[in-house]
Amino acid sequence: MQSVMDDCQDRMKKALASLERDFAKLRTGRASTALVEDVMVDYYGTPTPLKQLASIAVPDSRSITIQPWDRGAFAPAEKAIISSDLGLNPVNDGKLLRINIPPLTEERRKDLVKLAKKYSEDCKIAIRNVRRDANESLKKLEKDKEISEDDQRRGQEEIQKITNAMVEEADKLLKAKDDEIMEL
Incomplete structure (x- = not known):
């Protein structure tokens, strides 16, 4: 029963x-x-994460510099950043790709908050799925006579407490991200 709890929490x-x-x-x-x-950058026909092709740095709070290790990676990296849904335009000066982060518009902030809520909801769904799996494991243990009915009920209550704590944590993370996005 303890292994079910540990697996659930993990x-x-x-x-x-x-x-x-x-x-x-x-x-x-x-x-x-x-x-x-x-x-993801199309690097010689293979989709590769940018962090594996270049060194990425933040020289100040409003810009990012990307220095590909291979000269052949400049154009594909630039194209991948432009085509991503980040809304960023890199400037290629031959040695570096520079990305200036413009201030967010009110509309873009609201879109980001919606996206954050979607991520949070997906996380809560995953947590509830873990709860369901753990409860099913407990029911199976009880059916196989490895634990008593009381132990199973106590286990389900414990799993519910863990679930509530995790959902609350997800809500805290969402609130912090919302505040960060809406901050001017």
């Missing part, structure tokens, strides 16, 4: 970690390497 924490990674990729007013490092 998988829920992974869902929250995934939410945090998704939030890091959401553009706020500040520059961050997380914005572009997972942009």
Whole structure:
């Protein structure tokens, strides 16, 4: 029964970690390497994350510099950033790709908040799916006479407490991201 609980908690924490990674990729007013490092570049016919082709730096709070290690990667990297849904336009000076992060418009901020809410909802769905799997595991243990009916009920209550805590954490992360996006 304890292994079911541990597995449940571990998988829920992974869902929250995934939410945090998704939030890091959401553009706020500040520059961050997380914005572009997972942009897929068509590098000699192979889709490759930008972070594997170039060094990415944030020289100041409003710009990102990308320095591909291979000269042949400049054009594909630039094209991939432009075609991504980030709304960024890199400037190629031959040595570096520079991306200036413009301030967000009110409309763009609202779109980002909607996207953050969608990510949060996806995380909560994942957490609830983990809860369902854990409850099914407990029912199976009880059916196989490995635990008593009382233990199964206590286990389900414990799983519900864990679920509530994880959903609350997801809500906190969403509120923090909303505040960060809407901050001028």
